[in-house]
Amino acid sequence: MDKETEKLIRQMLYEKTKAEVLDILDDIETSEVLYVYAYNYNWDNGFEIPGKIIDQKCCDLSTALMVFYRADGFRYMQEKD
Secondary structure, three states: OOHHHHHHHHHHHHOOOHHHHHHHHHHOOOHHHHHHHHHOOOHHHOOHHHHHHHHOOOOOHHHHHHHHHHOOHHHHHHOOO
């Protein structure tokens, strides 16, 4: 990963607002960036951003599964009654 990409991810994690991150996600074209951002995402900020990550065309299966596990998807599915 190049320095420019690392800087973008750092900004998304620590400097940008939720609305800004949602806009930036529309322009991301590589699954690597999505994976690294999702892996470091603060889940106290809600599910809107992870949902947007999964909806991206470049989101691959490994990223989607990582988001599912980090969001404790199995418990959500079991308790959804």
